[in-house]
Amino acid sequence: MSILVYIEHAEGAIKKTSLEAVSYASALAEKEGKEVVAVALGAIEENELAKAGTAGAQKVLHIADEKLNAGVIQAHASAVAQAYEKAGADTLVLAKSSLGDAVAARLSVKLKAGLASNVVALPDEDGGYKVKRSIYTGKAFTSTLITTPHKILAVKKNAVPLKEYGGAATVEALDVTLEEGDFAAKITSTDKATGEISLPEADIIVSGGRGMKGPENWNLIEDLAKAMGAATGCSKPVSDSGWRPHHEHVGQTGVKVAPSLYVAVGISGAIQHLAGVNASKNIVVINKDPEAPFFKAADYGIVGDAFEILPKLTEAIKAIK
Amino acid sequence: MKILVCITHVPDTTSKIQFTDNNTKFDKNGVQFIIGPYDDYALARAVELRDQTGGKLTVLNVGEAETEPTLRKALAIGADEAIRVNAFPSDSLFVANQIAHYAKEGGYDLILMGRESIDFNGGMVHGMVAETLGMPSVSPVMKLDLEGEVAKISREIEGGKEQLEVKLPFVAGCQEPIAEWKIPNMRGIMSARTKPLNVVEAVSDEAATETVGYELPPAKGAVKLIDKDNVQELVQLLQTDAKVL
Ligand SMILES: Cc1cc2nc3c(=O)[nH]c(=O)nc-3n(C[C@H](O)[C@H](O)[C@H](O)COP(=O)(O)OP(=O)(O)OC[C@H]3O[C@@H](n4cnc5c(N)ncnc54)[C@H](O)[C@@H]3O)c2cc1C
Numbered sequence: 001m002s003i004l005v006y007i008e009h010a011e012g013a014i015k016k017t018s019l020e021a022v023s024y025a026s027a028l029a030e031k032e033g034k035e036v037v038a039v040a041l042g043a044i045e046e047n048e049l050a051k052a053g054t055a056g057a058q059k060v061l062h063i064a065d066e067k068l069n070a071g072v073i074q075a076h077a078s079a080v081a082q083a084y085e086k087a088g089a090d091t092l093v094l095a096k097s098s099l100g101d102a103v104a105a106r107l108s109v110k111l112k113a114g115l116a117s118n119v120v121a122l123p124d125e126d127g128g129y130k131v132k133r134s135i136y137t138g139k140a141f142t143s144t145l146i147t148t149p150h151k152i153l154a155v156k157k158n159a160v161p162l163k164e165y166g167g168a169a170t171v172e173a174l175d176v177t178l179e180e181g182d183f184a185a186k187i188t189s190t191d192k193a194t195g196e197i198s199l200p201e202a203d204i205i206v207s208g209g210r211g212m213k214g215p216e217n218w219n220l221i222e223d224l225a226k227a228m229g230a231a232t233g234c235s236k237p238v239s240d241s242g243w244r245p246h247h248e249h250v251g252q253t254g255v256k257v258a259p260s261l262y263v264a265v266g267i268s269g270a271i272q273h274l275a276g277v278n279a280s281k282n283i284v285v286i287n288k289d290p291e292a293p294f295f296k297a298a299d300y301g302i303v304g305d306a307f308e309i310l311p312k313l314t315e316a317i318k319a320i321k
Numbered sequence: 322m323k324i325l326v327c328i329t330h331v332p333d334t335t336s337k338i339q340f341t342d343n344n345t346k347f348d349k350n351g352v353q354f355i356i357g358p359y360d361d362y363a364l365a366r367a368v369e370l371r372d373q374t375g376g377k378l379t380v381l382n383v384g385e386a387e388t389e390p391t392l393r394k395a396l397a398i399g400a401d402e403a404i405r406v407n408a409f410p411s412d413s414l415f416v417a418n419q420i421a422h423y424a425k426e427g428g429y430d431l432i433l434m435g436r437e438s439i440d441f442n443g444g445m446v447h448g449m450v451a452e453t454l455g456m457p458s459v460s461p462v463m464k465l466d467l468e469g470e471v472a473k474i475s476r477e478i479e480g481g482k483e484q485l486e487v488k489l490p491f492v493a494g495c496q497e498p499i500a501e502w503k504i505p506n507m508r509g510i511m512s513a514r515t516k517p518l519n520v521v522e523a524v525s526d527e528a529a530t531e532t533v534g535y536e537l538p539p540a541k542g543a544v545k546l547i548d549k550d551n552v553q554e555l556v557q558l559l560q561t562d563a564k565v566l
Pocket of ligand 1: 208209211212234237238249251252253267270271273287288289304305306334358
């Protein structure tokens with residue numbers, strides 16, 4: 001038996017969250033005495049694919065069909081279902097993401113597999129197959145018992161440590177049959193910020209709120225982010241006002257993040273914003289109001305004016321790099 | 322145009338989450354329930370599309386009798402009729418099966434719902450419904466316009482967006498800024514009282530998962546405050562204490 005991992009890549013580089021999914025699968029495989037097979041779709045170099053081995057995959061199935069370069073949900077689900085069969089798998093592991101969710105949902109029906117999303121730990125297999133998941137946008141956890149023989153686990157980012165074996169996986173080409181109907185949703189263009197660190201993948205995030213007063217001050221956020229090697233984010237009113245693009249909006253109704261470090265500048269810490277950041281390992285809050293609710297959720301805080309503190313902090317970071 | 326919008330009945334976003342009965346039940350005490358915020362976006366856009374094209378807008382929830390006020394609110398916002406599939410929504414596959422079973426005969430041109438619920442955050446139901454009905458699915462949808470039989474969609478992807486075209490019918494998981502939330506006005510509230518809210522029984526179906534218990538995260542320690550004139554101390558703590566730099 002094997003565990004199949006659906007790996008996503010961004011223009012040919014395997015995503016960190018997908019390597020985490022491979023690490024998760026390899027820990028699970030060790031426990032259950034199984035093999036880890038990863039599957040990648042579309043154009044990606046063989047040596048990049050072999051890297052899945054460092055996270056614990058023994059084999060990578062590569063479905064190179066160029067029509068799969070774009071993330072057409074239905075086509076990806078069809079292709080992965082065929083890889084699942086080919087790999088002789090009974091479990092599918094993937095990283096929770098907007099594409100991953102959509103693909104996993106369809107596969108759950110195709111494979112008649114019970115599905116747990118937002119998984120944060122290995123299953124407890126003592127008298128059943130119980131999986132711990134994050135729910136209520138990070139405000140609680142639940143234990144879900146999967147009762148079907150086939151299982152799908154969508155792993156939450158940063159919930160499991162990335163393994164470094166230094167191994168390399170063998171790469172095998174796989175041909176699949178795709179129907180015209182699989183491409184019924186036609187992607188006509190893609191519009192992606194290039195060169196930016198992607199928010200959901202970032203290890204450090206510097207985020208600004210309405211306290212930054214206007215888009216003309218965002219250079220202060222960007223300078224600090226650059227010094228830290230961080231991605232930038234913002235609160236909802238900031239993206240609503242068009243100061244920043246919508247994909248940077250963090251929170252309950254925006255992107256949910258789980259970096260090692262979240263720096264919140266001029267953000268009050270409304271519960272809807274916190275819901276998107278509460279999985280961060282460390283939170284730094286800079287706010288001039290000592291009563292700002294964000295301080296209750298923070299590990300480190302500075303009470304003061306962001307316009308005064310940010311340049312100093314950026315210099316202090318540069319000094320140690 | 323026949324549009325089906327599926328809504329969840331979830332605790333208000335500011336609710337304090339607690340459990341009772343030895344962490345086996347959600348504590349509803351003092352919790353206000355609302356239409357799922359993402360579903361609210363789907364509903365708002367559906368009302369606009371129905372107003373443009375005519376036809377009928379049906380709103381559906383899989384839930385027990387307690388969800389009826391939430392369905393009435395959806396009627397007040399502009400849905401023409403409401404359906405409650407009478408069952409406890411035990412897991413996403415179960416809910417998706419109920420929706421697909423109901424929608425199968427309905428000839429819907431569009432099935433819209435939120436990208437995810439804000440209780441279990443699965444983000445799975447739209448894809449499951451679409452797969453079961455053999456339809457395309459698109460999520461998360463930020464913009465949806467109709468040009469005859471074709472929908473022009475903008476979907477959020479990591480770090481950007483993607484434009485798509487899909488022929489009707491299909492299923493979409495929606496999010497902002499697809500439309501502005503609609504707040505029910507007095508006329509809407511009055512007319513909601515007389516609009517049909519039908520209860521249909523669930524089709525029996527085995528669930529694939531079971532919820533066995535809940536847990537709250539450990540309490541957060543107190544914040545360590547650093548003097549604003551000593552940002553070096555913060556940098557040092559991030560290096561040595563938190564080890565993130
Ligand atoms: C259903 C729903 C969903 C929502 N989803 C989200 C979501 O996903 N994400 C989100 O962010 N919000 C969300 N919101 C909105 C949320 O409730 C808050 O309104 C929002 O987070 C506030 O943004 P803010 O902190 O930037 O602005 P404000 O609340 O205006 O706070 C600005 C802060 O900046 C501080 N400040 C001002 N000047 C300075 C200065 N010079 N230096 C330092 N600090 C300064 C102030 O003390 C204040 O704390 C949602 C709301 C609802 C109802």
